[in-house]
Amino acid sequence: MRYITIALAKGRLAELSVEILERAGVDCSELKNSSRKLILTDEKNKIRFFLAKPSDVPVYVEYGAADIGIVGKDTLLEEGRDLYEVLNLGFAKCKMCVAGPKELEGRMDSITITRVATKYPEVARMYFRHKRKESVEIIKLSGSVELAPLVGLSDVIVDLVETGRTLKENGLVILDTIADISARMVVNRVSMKIENERITGLIEAIRKNL
Numbered sequence: 001m002r003y004i005t006i007a008l009a010k011g012r013l014a015e016l017s018v019e020i021l022e023r024a025g026v027d028c029s030e031l032k033n034s035s036r037k038l039i040l041t042d043e044k045n046k047i048r049f050f051l052a053k054p055s056d057v058p059v060y061v062e063y064g065a066a067d068i069g070i071v072g073k074d075t076l077l078e079e080g081r082d083l084y085e086v087l088n089l090g091f092a093k094c095k096m097c098v099a100g101p102k103e104l105e106g107r108m109d110s111i112t113i114t115r116v117a118t119k120y121p122e123v124a125r126m127y128f129r130h131k132r133k134e135s136v137e138i139i140k141l142s143g144s145v146e147l148a149p150l151v152g153l154s155d156v157i158v159d160l161v162e163t164g165r166t167l168k169e170n171g172l173v174i175l176d177t178i179a180d181i182s183a184r185m186v187v188n189r190v191s192m193k194i195e196n197e198r199i200t201g202l203i204e205a206i207r208k209n210l
């Protein structure tokens with residue numbers, strides 16, 4: 001029997017991803033004993049795992065180097081890969097939002113936005129092109145995006161909002177919501193056909209234990 005390979009997103013999703021796999025009967029003991037080994041296995045179920053940078057997870061899955069991936073919807077929207085999104089895992093919930101200074105609240109339709117700072121340039125581009133039919137300059141940042149409108153780098157930002165605390169403490173407000181975000185399970189299109197029974201079995205086991 002061949003191994004089913006699962007790519008997990010490193011970072012804040014990792015711990016909960018392991019938890020939902022364990023609850024579905026997957027043996028993650030090797031994965032939890034942190035070592036420098038990159039690929040870890042559950043020999044009994046013939047499953048192997050690896051942790052990758054979140055934005056790389058959809059890449060491994062699209063190319064079939066991993067059959068399954070667990071990753072945030074934010075990364076899936078940004079990467080735009082051709083995958084089956086089979087399950088909303090329901091954790092790591094937040095919202096992808098347009099946010100900006102309080103003065104812009106309720107004025108989104110009457111003002112012209114010139115520059116948008118974000119860690120999600122594709123999501124921002126699609127939103128401004130299709131929803132607002134505006135051509136804006138997208139400035140890609142790597143973190144602490146809320147800084148941009150405070151120091152005059154951009155008019156607004158596109159970013160994740162979880163508790164809303166970062167916005168509030170910096171005098172920023174949500175101007176529009178683009179999408180609801182949470183962790184998702186994705187499957188390679190070919191794997192879904194050739195390993196249908198094992199993969200749907202695993203999806204069902206996870207779904208039942210969510």
Ligand code: PRP
Pocket residue numbers: 142143144145146159160161162163164165166167
């Ligand atoms: C994320 C996100 C917001 C913040 C939202 O940033 O980009 O900045 O969390 O959370 P809140 O609504 O609960 O305040 P992260 O912590 O990943 O750091 P980063 O800004 O450096 O990417």
